[in-house]
Each structure stands twice: as C-alpha cells, then as structure tokens.
Amino acid sequence: MKIFKKLLIIIPIICGIALFAVMKTNKKPPVRVENRERVQTVRIIPLQKMSVVPRVLSYGYVEADRTWQGITEVSGKVVFVNENLKKGFFIKKGEMLLKIDTTNYGLAESRGVADLMNVDARLKELEQTQANTRRLLSIEKKSLASAGQELKRKRKLFSNQYISASDLEKEERTFLSHQTAVNNLQNVIDLIPSQKKALLAQKKSGESTVTERRLDVAKTEIRAPFSCRLSKVNIELHQFASAGTILVEAESVDRAEVPVSLSPRSFLSLMPKQYGKSLGQIPNMETIRRAIGITAKVRLPMDKDMRIEWDGTFSRTSESMDLKTGAITIYISVDKPYENVIPGKRPPLVTNMYVEVELKGRMLQERWVVPRSAVHKGKVYISTPENRLEIRPVDVRFNMENLAVLSNGFKSGEKLVLADLVPAVEGMRLKPVEAPDVLENLKRHALGEADL
Numbered sequence: 001m002k003i004f005k006k007l008l009i010i011i012p013i014i015c016g017i018a019l020f021a022v023m024k025t026n027k028k029p030p031v032r033v034e035n036r037e038r039v040q041t042v043r044i045i046p047l048q049k050m051s052v053v054p055r056v057l058s059y060g061y062v063e064a065d066r067t068w069q070g071i072t073e074v075s076g077k078v079v080f081v082n083e084n085l086k087k088g089f090f091i092k093k094g095e096m097l098l099k100i101d102t103t104n105y106g107l108a109e110s111r112g113v114a115d116l117m118n119v120d121a122r123l124k125e126l127e128q129t130q131a132n133t134r135r136l137l138s139i140e141k142k143s144l145a146s147a148g149q150e151l152k153r154k155r156k157l158f159s160n161q162y163i164s165a166s167d168l169e170k171e172e173r174t175f176l177s178h179q180t181a182v183n184n185l186q187n188v189i190d191l192i193p194s195q196k197k198a199l200l201a202q203k204k205s206g207e208s209t210v211t212e213r214r215l216d217v218a219k220t221e222i223r224a225p226f227s228c229r230l231s232k233v234n235i236e237l238h239q240f241a242s243a244g245t246i247l248v249e250a251e252s253v254d255r256a257e258v259p260v261s262l263s264p265r266s267f268l269s270l271m272p273k274q275y276g277k278s279l280g281q282i283p284n285m286e287t288i289r290r291a292i293g294i295t296a297k298v299r300l301p302m303d304k305d306m307r308i309e310w311d312g313t314f315s316r317t318s319e320s321m322d323l324k325t326g327a328i329t330i331y332i333s334v335d336k337p338y339e340n341v342i343p344g345k346r347p348p349l350v351t352n353m354y355v356e357v358e359l360k361g362r363m364l365q366e367r368w369v370v371p372r373s374a375v376h377k378g379k380v381y382i383s384t385p386e387n388r389l390e391i392r393p394v395d396v397r398f399n400m401e402n403l404a405v406l407s408n409g410f411k412s413g414e415k416l417v418l419a420d421l422v423p424a425v426e427g428m429r430l431k432p433v434e435a436p437d438v439l440e441n442l443k444r445h446a447l448g449e450a451d452l
Helices: 002-025 103-159 165-219 264-269 285-292 436-446
Strands: 039-046 049-052 055-061 067-071 076-081 096-100 221-223 228-233 246-252 255-262 295-299 309-321 328-335 354-360 364-371 379-383 389-393 396-400 403-406 415-417 429-434
Touching: 039 379, 039 436, 049 436, 055 255, 055 264, 096 246, 103 165, 255 264, 255 309, 255 354, 264 328, 264 396, 285 309, 295 328, 328 354, 364 436, 403 436, 415 429
Parallel strands: 039 429
Antiparallel strands: 039 415, 049 364, 055 354, 067 246, 076 096, 096 221, 228 246, 255 328, 295 309, 295 354, 309 328, 364 403, 379 389, 379 415, 396 403
C-alpha cells in the first residue's frame, strides 16, 4: 500500500521530466517577421462640381391668412339666423349670417323722412311768399310814387292858400303810410334769404339723420365679407345683441399661412451672395420676394408611404427677430388649402395643423458638394493617385442637412474618402473602394430630388 502511494507521486514527476526533455530537443528558433505597412480599406467617391439647390427644413403650425370678427354696430333682438351658423361650417362671400330687428331703426328713419318733407314744404312756402311779396312791393312802390306826386301838388296848392293845412297833413300821412308799406315789404324780402339758408341747413341735417338711420338699418344685417369657415359662434336666435359684441368669428378658406422660424445662418444659406443686389431705401414686399426667390413645400410629417404635401410660396418675413432665440420668422402661403381633398387620403390644410416646411432657394451652378459626414473639423480626406491619405483643410460655405457645400481648392476627379479614419495619419496607405450609390444619392440630394 505504501509502495502504491509512492508510485502515484513519482510517476507524474517522471512524465513531466520526460516531456520537458522532448520539448527542449524539438525547439525551433524564432521566425523573423518582416515589418509590413498597414493598409486601410476606405470607400471613396470622385469629386466633381454639380448643381445644388439650397434647402432648409423647418416646422410650424398652420394659420389662416385672414380672420374676421362679426361685431354688431347696433343693438337689438336677433330675428334671423342662417341655418349654417355653426362652428366649422363654410359660408360664401356676401351670405347673410344673421339679422337684428329693424323696427326701432325703421321708425327713426320714417320720422327723419317726415321731417325732411316738412322742411321741403316750408321751403316751397317761403318761395311763394317771396314771389307774392315782390308783387305787393311793386304795387306799393307805384302807389308811393302816385302819393308823392299828389303830395307835391297839395303843397303847391297850400302855398297858394287854395287848401287848408289839415288837407295837406292828411296827404302827408297817406304818403308816409305808403312809404311804410314799401319798407315793410322790402324787409320781408331781405329776410327771406337768411330764412331759406336756415331751412336748407335744417334739411341737410335732416338728410344726414335719415342717412344715419338707413345705415343703422343696413347694419342690422351681418354678412360674410369673404368666403370663410366659422370658428366661433356666440349668438342664437331671439337673443339680444348689444352693440360692440363679437357675435361670430371666421377664417378665410382661399389661403393659409405657415410661420416658421429659421436661424440667421439657415436663412442666409437660402440667399447666396451671388444674387445679392441693393433693394433701395425702403423696398416693398414684392421686391423682397423676387430678390429672395424662395419656394416651399408644405407637408404633413407622416410616413413616406403616405406623402401629403402642398405647394407654398414665400410671403413675407417678420418685422423683427425673436429676442429669446434670435431666430427670424418667415411666412409661407398656401393657396386653396381646401381643394383636392380626398376623405381618408388627403385632408385639408386646416388651422393649427402641425406641418413640415421644406424651403428651397435658387439653384447654384458648379459647386463642390460632399457628404457632411466627410468633413472632419474643417478638413477632408483625399486619396492620392498613389493611394495615400492627404488631409486637406477646406472652407465650408454652408451646410444643408447631410450635405456640405465647399469652396474652391479641388480638382475634378480627385477621390474623396468617406470614412472617418481613426487615427488619420497623413500619407497612410489606403485601399480605395468606389461607392457609386453614395455619389448618386449625393446628386439627388443636391438637386432637391430626395427628402432631407
């Protein structure tokens, strides 16, 4: 038993010594490995100038181009309400929405017309009085002249003592009475112009009152100033409407607007310097629109399989920049947002709808366009004809989502390295592999034929 235990210890030791001896006998000297240069496989595309359409993507909420508040200018009970006077209904231009009772205003108009008729009658009476007075004055003047001749004759007779003093005094009283009548009639004629002027002024005032009452009657009808869609209704049939109350609110349906915010850099990228021209001292908005030349696509941010979009046009910019964000707001107009509606497929462009807006500037010719990921902190990687890495600094004119537009400094046909090499060592050996799909996709994005 003791011998067996000793063998269990000795045998493994002997085997280990034997194995070590065999390994030492068969040992080979170390193989010398040659120092080979590391080759990095990279994807490349040939650099070439291409046309590019500056584009910027933004988001905003749809607003109505015009809004209207139906505010009553007169008070009264509502006696008529359009059957479509409900929130969300469409109303045509000129269609009556509601009518207020015209009884009080109609009576006031009738009283005004009656007053005018009274003034007209008094004017005619005054004209007749003037004509009659002129005829009486003509007669009295003849009588005065006759009395004057008779008085002169009586004075001669009195001086010759053919008549008494009482006869002379009687004739003088007759002459004076005729003279007084003439003066009175002349005064009446002299006062007629001022009386006529007062009546004409009263007539003019009455006409203004009648016109005002007729306007009040017209104001009892509230009609749609343009084709619209009702957004608020605050009145019912037989309710009393006070002057100055907002009864209905509506939004236009012929055009919608989408205000979107852009950073100054993004906004300027849509307006290349080559198109910059002086607009004068205070340009109008139409001049600004022509100079900027921005077009737009408004679409619902949904799956690409369900593409819903509208053509938009640049309308105007805001008068100032946002104090908090430093962004500038531009307004995109969409004409006829309710046309071509397909239930379940294409909805209308309604207020407060959240939409995506793609803005496009004028096309730029002959520009160096590369993938944005190929620019590394202001530098790009070039594969030389010897398949070596060249690190070249570049000037980025502007970025556009996943594209970068670079300045000059390249030759057509040079190979741009797409990979982000880590580490990137100047002169390192490369194994370039063409990526035609990347180049084709780059061209489509540059021309605006692919989504940002």
